[in-house]
Amino acid sequence: MGPKGLPVVDEVKCTGCGTCERVCPKHIITLSSVTRRILKEYTTEDCTTPCQRACPAGINISRYIEQIANTDYHGAVQTIKERNPFPTVIGRICPRPCEDDCRRKYVDEPVAINFLKRFAADYERTQSERIQPFKAPSTGRRMAIIGGGVQGLSAAFFACRLGHGVTVFEGTDKPGGLLNTAIAKYRLPEEILQWDIDGIVEMGVEIRTDQMLGSDVNVIDLLEEGFEAVFLATGGWDSRLSRGAEKRVETPLPGGYLLLDLLRSGKAGHGTVTCGADTVIVGGEGIATQSLEKARSLGARNVTFIFRETPDAAVVAALTEAGAQVLAGCGVLRLLGEGTALTAVEVMDTASGNVTQLAAQSIVFSAGRFPELVFTRPAEEDAAPTTAWVAVPPYKQPAVSDQVGLFGKGETLTDFSGAIKAIGAGRRAAASMHKLIYQIPLDLPGNVLKPDVAIQNVDQVEAVPTAQRQIMPLAQRRDIEQLMELEKGFDTQAAAKEAARCLNCGLICYQHTDASALEQIRPSVNA
Numbered sequence: 001m002g003p004k005g006l007p008v009v010d011e012v013k014c015t016g017c018g019t020c021e022r023v024c025p026k027h028i029i030t031l032s033s034v035t036r037r038i039l040k041e042y043t044t045e046d047c048t049t050p051c052q053r054a055c056p057a058g059i060n061i062s063r064y065i066e067q068i069a070n071t072d073y074h075g076a077v078q079t080i081k082e083r084n085p086f087p088t089v090i091g092r093i094c095p096r097p098c099e100d101d102c103r104r105k106y107v108d109e110p111v112a113i114n115f116l117k118r119f120a121a122d123y124e125r126t127q128s129e130r131i132q133p134f135k136a137p138s139t140g141r142r143m144a145i146i147g148g149g150v151q152g153l154s155a156a157f158f159a160c161r162l163g164h165g166v167t168v169f170e171g172t173d174k175p176g177g178l179l180n181t182a183i184a185k186y187r188l189p190e191e192i193l194q195w196d197i198d199g200i201v202e203m204g205v206e207i208r209t210d211q212m213l214g215s216d217v218n219v220i221d222l223l224e225e226g227f228e229a230v231f232l233a234t235g236g237w238d239s240r241l242s243r244g245a246e247k248r249v250e251t252p253l254p255g256g257y258l259l260l261d262l263l264r265s266g267k268a269g270h271g272t273v274t275c276g277a278d279t280v281i282v283g284g285e286g287i288a289t290q291s292l293e294k295a296r297s298l299g300a301r302n303v304t305f306i307f308r309e310t311p312d313a314a315v316v317a318a319l320t321e322a323g324a325q326v327l328a329g330c331g332v333l334r335l336l337g338e339g340t341a342l343t344a345v346e347v348m349d350t351a352s353g354n355v356t357q358l359a360a361q362s363i364v365f366s367a368g369r370f371p372e373l374v375f376t377r378p379a380e381e382d383a384a385p386t387t388a389w390v391a392v393p394p395y396k397q398p399a400v401s402d403q404v405g406l407f408g409k410g411e412t413l414t415d416f417s418g419a420i421k422a423i424g425a426g427r428r429a430a431a432s433m434h435k436l437i438y439q440i441p442l443d444l445p446g447n448v449l450k451p452d453v454a455i456q457n458v459d460q461v462e463a464v465p466t467a468q469r470q471i472m473p474l475a476q477r478r479d480i481e482q483l484m485e486l487e488k489g490f491d492t493q494a495a496a497k498e499a500a501r502c503l504n505c506g507l508i509c510y511q512h513t514d515a516s517a518l519e520q521i522r523p524s525v526n527a
Helices: 019-023 034-039 050-054 061-069 073-081 087-093 113-125 150-161 190-203 219-225 237-242 259-264 285-297 313-321 419-437 477-483 492-499
Strands: 142-146 165-169 206-208 229-232 256-258 278-282 302-307 325-328 330-338 341-349 355-359 362-365 373-376 389-392
Touching: 034 150, 034 419, 050 061, 061 073, 061 113, 061 492, 073 087, 073 113, 087 113, 087 190, 087 419, 113 492, 142 150, 150 165, 150 190, 150 419, 190 206, 219 229, 219 373, 219 389, 229 419, 256 259, 259 285, 259 362, 278 285, 278 355, 285 302, 285 313, 302 330, 313 325, 341 362, 373 419
Parallel strands: 142 165, 142 229, 165 206, 256 362, 278 302, 278 362, 302 325
Antiparallel strands: 229 373, 330 341, 330 389, 341 355, 373 389
16 A cells, blocks of 8 residues: 555566455455556446546546656656557647546646646657557457558557557558648647657557558458458548548548549549449438439449438438438448458448348448448358458447447547547557457447446535646747747646646545645645
């Protein structure tokens, strides 16, 4: 037991035998592994803090702040990288939803959580060696990631930590996706982004650039090469704009197109789409009639529309009268194919739970992005003999985990609004690939923690002296060109003062202290 009345682990001596967990009368000690931590989604039984619940990546924020307060900067970096392979980047550009829920706001101002993350990440850059989180032993199994943006690189990082051999195939000449083009360099210099990408490579990830899916590489070739899972993370329309490819028809998914490409096919120098005889269109209620006409002009004979919600009766009547099939209240479960061709789409009726399989050579998505999909070889009892691959989406984030289909309500329809959200999606993709190759169900636990779940919380704190939030120092205008960044980062003294403002949420009991002890330990609250 440590000086604060809580268990302390000696990482050198611990053998992972689990005795402490079994004999603890209060059940506050839990033993875990690298694999379990990566696969884990938080439940209502976990002791999570408000800031951690608000973080899209689920970083143990109070833990790394405590480590910074104790000058354990090495440990703080490891804690952050447990759920975030881009700490140096995110420490500069995160929208900081965690700070909105920080309980310190009931006293004065939220803790500068993200600035402290940047402090820890910048500390790593000053060291002689890279600080990495723990990694599982090699499994001897290989995975491929298509797309070297934040989500793809994050999926690769976590899959590598799960012990798998991972290769990323990036279509451009350098990885990083939108982070290369969408953010001003004085906020995110190139060397900062490259530092975090280098850390992912040093974890064991291989990155191959100038490998465009469909022309330089395809899914079936990767599966035949020995990759047991292939994850599609090509990004959305935003990514295409950043690459100057808005007029190019890209089909990273065999037989898959964006509705925008379908409607613009052959116009003003735009690429041409060729629809198969059996074409499925997912969504797009507002322009369904136009989409039907265009699909038929491009080769489709049998067109099926799949809508998550029941569309307007007039729309259904018009499509039905025109000879199209309409499936309302349905979601796409998975895709099946042979070689480089799509052959079928599996659809579930959300009301009845009935699953049907539709013949399809083309599938069109009304969203501004292709869905994230994991391609694997089908189980012998799970598909027709001619099926060469099956593609399923990763399990959904807890907030929309009860929804069926490729795009749930509330899921992103273009590129992620924040890199931290893409990181969380990348971890879930890695967990999904791992589960699929080991035939573990993708179902989430019934008590998974969701934003609308009722949990015990507080709306006020008492007897906590006010302490001014540390302000991020800015570079002078004349120094920006030399420093290459607008924000200069916390020094050790500022980081210590800011870390001391944390109320240390998540303990079984809050500490009790007085004003005279505030210089030595962080302030606390009488709960």
